[in-house]
Amino acid sequence: MKLRDTANKVLVEPKWKALWYFTNSLWAGITLYILADLGYVFWNPNLGFLVGFFAPLVVYGAKEFMGLYKYKRRLGEFWFMDQQYELAMKMYGNQEWEKARACFSRILSIGPDHKRALYYSAVCNEKLGDWNEVVTLARRYLEQNPSDQEVSVMLKRANQYLWDEE
Numbered sequence: 001m002k003l004r005d006t007a008n009k010v011l012v013e014p015k016w017k018a019l020w021y022f023t024n025s026l027w028a029g030i031t032l033y034i035l036a037d038l039g040y041v042f043w044n045p046n047l048g049f050l051v052g053f054f055a056p057l058v059v060y061g062a063k064e065f066m067g068l069y070k071y072k073r074r075l076g077e078f079w080f081m082d083q084q085y086e087l088a089m090k091m092y093g094n095q096e097w098e099k100a101r102a103c104f105s106r107i108l109s110i111g112p113d114h115k116r117a118l119y120y121s122a123v124c125n126e127k128l129g130d131w132n133e134v135v136t137l138a139r140r141y142l143e144q145n146p147s148d149q150e151v152s153v154m155l156k157r158a159n160q161y162l163w164d165e166e
Contacts (some may be wrong), residue, residue: 021060029053081107081114092120097127115144119151126154134158 032052036045043051088103104121107114122137138155142148 006146017064021057024060025053025056028056028064061139077110081111081117085117088117088120092124095127100124103129112140113144115141118144122154125157131158131161 027050029052032041032043032048033045035041036043036048042049078085084103084107088100088107091097091100091103101124102156104124107117108121111117118137118141120140123133124130125131125133125137133153135158138158142155143152145151
């Protein structure tokens with residue numbers, strides 16, 4: 001398993017998040033126990049352990065409850081989508097429809113409502129003659145932008161082609 005996949009599990013799956021928070025709290029408790037035992041903290045070592053253990057759990061729990069971690073976790077996804085979009089637009093500009101479509105598909109796998117990726121992916125599929133995919137993408141795009149005439153015309157062309165094909 002890749003390190004990125006493992007890190008993603010820690011960030012997303014509840015059991016791994018709980019283990020991560022518990023481990024951090026345990027280390028904080030042990031650290032405060034040792035500092036109190038050596039006299040650097042003026043507490044009983046057992047009290048130092050309890051404070052060190054429960055304080056991070058309360059902080060992590062409060063932040064998780066308020067949703068403060070959600071945006072931070074998505075930053076990597078946003079960066080990846082931006083990089084893929086730039087690459088896809090270069091391919092699109094060079095009329096490399098297959099490569100551009102692959103990049104737009106990667107964007108849509110992370111952000112299925114990415115308007116520009118939906119539009120340009122539909123165009124690439126139209127250029128490649130994948131009419132079923134054009135219909136799917138154009139409909140998804142039109143759910144967000146029902147007044148877009150260009151995509152409506154593209155959807156009509158795709159439906160007409162599929163109708164004539166049968």
